[in-house]
Amino acid sequence: MSEKSASVHWEGAGKAGQGQISTETGSLHKYPYGFASRFGDDRKGTNPEEILGAAHAACFTMAFSFACDKAGIATRSVDTTARVRLVQDGEGFKIDRIALTLDADVPGIDEARFQQIAEDAKRNCPLSKALAAVPEITLQATLKKS
Incomplete structure (x- = not known):
């Protein structure tokens, strides 16, 4: 059996908010994501x-x-x-x-x-x-x- 984890921290409301994604292994550590990287053309974050x-x-x-x-x-x-x-x-x-x-x-x-x-x-x-x-x-x- 294997169990892995990831976590997200979010600040702000809706479209103006910004999140950070982290994984247990550290391959993602406070990696940014938000409205623009999900629905827009912001390439600095993930989604x-x-x-x-x-x-x-x-x-x-x-x-x-x-x-x-x-x-x-x-x-x-x-x-x-x-x-x-x-x-x-x-x-x-x-x-x-x-x-x-x-x-x-x-x-x-x-x-x-x-x-x-x-x-x-x-x-x-x-x-x-x-x-x-x-x-x-x-x-x-x-x-x-x-």
């Missing part, structure tokens, strides 16, 4: 969707690599991007799509087996399971030709 995308991409990538390993297939390199879309939902917002893009160098695997392992990893990684309420989680998987 929940970006962090969620990073977490999902990392989880999926590990699940894919571990599944290949279990099948006796070694991965050479695996690159994943997760695009998280936040849309208006009445007076609030919701995440309605996460698009995963996988580019992997996996010698000795055929396209059909590659796609099967990638889809299984998408369906079974812990973050995909936790995000089951997101209406659409897509995967575009590309096997690099060595």
